[in-house]
Amino acid sequence: MTSVDSGLVSEAEDPRQGIQSVELALTIVEALERGLGPMSLTQIAQGSGMAPSKAHRYLVSLVRVGLVAQSQRSGLYDLGPAARRIGVESLRRMDEVGLVSEHLPALRDRTSHAVNLAVWGDHGPVLVRWDYGSHALPITVRVGATLPLLTSSVGLTYLTYLPESLTSPVLRSELGPGHEGTAPTEVERVKEAVRRRGVAETSGGVIPGVTSLAAPVFPAGESLPLVVALVLPARYASAEEIERLEAELLRTVKEISVDLGSAAEI
Secondary structure: OOOOOOOOOOOOOOOOOOOHHHHHHHHHHHHHHHHOOOEOHHHHHHHHOOOHHHHHHHHHHHHHHOOEEEOOOOOOEEEOHHHHHHHHHHHHHOOHHHHHHOOHHHHHHHHOOEEEEEEEEOOEEEEEEEEOOOOOOOOOOOOOOEOOOOOOHHHHHHHHHOOHHHHHHHHHHHHOOOOOOOHHHHHHHHHHHHHHHOOEEEEOOOOOOEEEEEEEEOOOOOOOOEEEEEEEEHHHOOHHHHHHHHHHHHHHHHHHHHHOOOOOOO
């Protein structure tokens, strides 16, 4: 009896080869996920790059195991109960800060600059991780510190992407009395600029001689975004270096958002 006949994998076979039929079946599930709603067989076939007859065979098996469901009334397909259970359990287990943190050392190494991670707290953005880069900074960073909204790149990112119901109380406290009449127009202008660029940039806002770039990470579901920032001495912040860092930061936060299960465009 050969190793193939016995169902065993020979030593010469690549253990990374995988099961192609499983990978093809998941293209059906991914097509349904991208469709954002019930889909016909024709739509699923187009979305997965399969012939309708082939897609139908995979759908039969996926329905049997509960990853896909078919409406008896309309005949349309959608994600099934097993897919929903898996999604809920995945979100329950996900440590967003831990998952994002895994990407930060590589970003630091590619850029040579300090990297930090912030979450939204009761009184504004809170630093939860800081990795120093190759260049000395005139700043001692304390994890747990709360950053300002208007003068930090992290704060401007949260100001742009969070609902006003969360940011307004913090912003009013930061502006103080006497600024209510002029602040909204300027704030909206800043938010629009950050949204258009995808990155918030500050220089000397919190610490003189320090430039920072920040961008949001969007988890799946209704979770609040996290913010990743690069921090560097202002003397290194040439136009060419800022352009390079911006590209690295945007690429990284998009990769992290995908890892967290988000389809959000940054």
